């Protein structure tokens with residue numbers, strides 16, 4: 001049976017046969033701490049007969065998430081130290097992160113913002129906080145690029161997104177709006193012509209950066225959603241996270257990069273996993289990541305090469 005709605009409760013995961021019933025109590029403990037959501041598109045993609053399915057691994061909670069390591073941190077990138085007003089991170093001079101929402105279409109089990117996102121955390125920015133964030137951007141002429149992040153900004157209604165874009169469009173020195181999202185892959189039905197129109201800010205260039213980690217996420221529906229964005233004149237880039245058991249072999253990674261390129265999406269970053277709490281079971285070594293990058297370089301087209309990067313608190317993203 002395929003679910004027609006997003007699964008959020010462990011009992012629903014058991015009923016959908018995404019987890020065995022004997023794990024229910026464990027899953028309840030994880031869900032009490034970290035948000036759970038699996039969209040119908042992702043539920044349909046999971047091979048329930050494969051205990052190591054790379055899609056399930058990204059979204060179905062695992063009791064290992066409650067094993068906290070000493071070197072893990074609630075805010076692994078140190079964003080809080082660079083937040084001049086609520087919802088805004090100004091870490092590098094020419095760009096800011098504007099976190100419009102703290103909710104997502106799916107909740108990734110390895111998310112570096114997992115302590116800050118999900119229902120029960122403060123949700124959308126209030127009108128007052130958004131006005132303060134936009135006033136900050138307007139007052140800082142060095143800000144050339146605004147990155148809409150979250151949470152996932154594409155869970156907002158087209159009307160709300162269009163309103164934000166209009167206000168950004170009025171700030172003369174902002175030239176680029178970049179949208180970070182997982183929605184075109186995990187909930188492609190949301191990418192309607194109305195939503196695509198909402199993403200365009202008058203006089204600005206919008207880039208859409210898709211987060212996907214396994215080639216199977218690029219289903220025919222996801223490809224159609226991405227084509228809709230690209231054909232509306234918005235270039236797309238991709239970012240992926242290197243994850244043990246999902247994409248940590250050269251074939252899986254190469255096929256993912258090729259799938260992006262086939263969709264006209266340029267691979268941008270491959271992130272070394274941040275040290276968010278309860279994510280050790282997804283971690284690979286940096287040496288292994290470098291080995292995979294060498295394999296990508298020798299076996300795949302130049303178009304298929306992302307930059308392998310690590311984020312460290314207080315420092316620029318570093319190529320590994």
Ligand code: SF4
Nearest residue numbers: 104107108111151182
């Ligand atoms: S979509 Fe992004 S912000 Fe949301 S849970 Fe996944 S990684 Fe975290």
